[in-house]
Amino acid sequence: DAGVIQSPRHEVTEMGQEVTLRCKPISGHDYLFWYRQTMMRGLELLIYFNNNVPIDDSGMPEDRFSAKMPNASFSTLKIQPSEPRDSAVYFCASSWDRTQETQYFGPGTRLLVL
Amino acid sequence: DAKTTQPNSMESNEEEPVHLPCNHSTISGTDYIHWYRQLPSQGPEYVIHGLTSNVNNRMASLAIAEDRKSSTLILHRATLRDAAVYYCILKVENQGGKLIFGQGTELSVKP
Numbered sequence: 001d002a003g004v005i006q007s008p009r010h011e012v013t014e015m016g017q018e019v020t021l022r023c024k025p026i027s028g029h030d031y032l033f034w035y036r037q038t039m040m041r042g043l044e045l046l047i048y049f050n051n052n053v054p055i056d057d058s059g060m061p062e063d064r065f066s067a068k069m070p071n072a073s074f075s076t077l078k079i080q081p082s083e084p085r086d087s088a089v090y091f092c093a094s095s096w097d098r099t100q101e102t103q104y105f106g107p108g109t110r111l112l113v114l
Numbered sequence: 115d116a117k118t119t120q121p122n123s124m125e126s127n128e129e130e131p132v133h134l135p136c137n138h139s140t141i142s143g144t145d146y147i148h149w150y151r152q153l154p155s156q157g158p159e160y161v162i163h164g165l166t167s168n169v170n171n172r173m174a175s176l177a178i179a180e181d182r183k184s185s186t187l188i189l190h191r192a193t194l195r196d197a198a199v200y201y202c203i204l205k206v207e208n209q210g211g212k213l214i215f216g217q218g219t220e221l222s223v224k225p
Contacts, residue, residue, distance in 0.1 A: 004157075033213075043158070043201075043215035056212065091157050102148075103213060105157030 004106035006092050012112045018080040021109045024073055025094030033103060034067055034077050035091040043091075049075065082113045118202045123220045126192045134187040134219050136202030141182050146205045148213065149176065149187050151198040158201065158215075161187065197223045 005024040013019055025032050033048040047057040052069045060067070064083070069075040079086055089110050093103040119137040126132040138147065149161040162169055162176045164185070169176040175188040189196055201218040 035215075042217055045212060045214065048212065093157070102160035102163070103158075105159065108157050 004092055004094055004104055006090075006106040006109050008109060009107065010110045010112075012114065013082055014114050015083055016081045017113075018078065019082045019086075019111060019113075021077040021079075021090050021092075021111070023075045023077070023092030023106060025075070025092070026104055027073065029094035029096055029104075030072075031095045031101075031103075032069060032075050033093040033095075034075070035093065035105075036088045037091065037108075038088045046077070082111075084113045087111055087113050118204060118216050120200075120202050120216060120219045122217065123222070126189075126196075126221060126223050128194060128223055128225050129191050132189040132192045132196070132221065132223075134189075134200050134202075134221065135184065136186070137184045138202070138204055139183045141204055142206075144206075147176065147178060147182075147185050148203045148205050149174070150201045150203065150213070150215075151196075152201070152218070153195075153198045161200070163205070192221075192223045194223050194225060197221060 004026055007022045030051050034046040035043050036046055037043045044059055046059045047067045048055055049069045052072060065079055067077045089108045091105050091108045093105040095101045095103045117140060146163050146165050148163040150158040151161050152158045162171055162174050164176045164178055177186045199218040199220050201215050203213050
């Protein structure tokens with residue numbers, strides 16, 4: 001398996017623009033997680049899905065952020081409109097449907113909002 | 115959320131053992147102790163996890179105190195490729211797999 005795939009790997013955009021980050025989880029995994037990492041706040045869980053259904057979105061910073069999982073092999077995290085403070089590395093991770101299973105992380109998308 | 119405390123940084127010499135401590139005094143009976151590490155410019159990767167007993171795998175060993183209020187990740191022979199940030203995380207059984215990352219310990223390895 002290719003592991004968790006994220007695209008794009010790097011994104012540079014201007015303030016106010018819409019940004020869409022994409023994630024393909026490992027085939028057969030039932031959980032999908034979105035994290036954000038900054039120097040100031042470290043790694044934060046934004047939202048996670050189980051069987052394509054959002055379970056906990058308490059980490060989503062505000063209404064400008066939205067996430068969807070239309071099927072078991074694809075998820076998006078959208079920021080509209082983007083702001084400079086959204087600049088961060090965004091990671092997607094997936095795991096099997098067992099509480100103690102390990103999470104497998106993608107390589108991340110490095111986002112810079114000018 | 116259950117909290118862990120780790121030193122901000124540690125140094126090791128190559129080919130020597132490394133003991134990375136973690137305190138989790140508020141751990142509850144069903145919380146698992148997980149360790150992840152993050153190499154520079156990469157996503158975190160799983161290292162090891164345990165509940166009560168000590169655990170070994172090809173990457174490391176996990177020693178868990180009898181009262182479970184602390185644990186130690188042991189790298190038996192550090193290599194330069196082990197330089198990373200190591201995160202100790204309590205995984206709560208009823209929170210569906212959530213990982214709450216702290217600041218971690220940045221391990222540097224000297225040749």
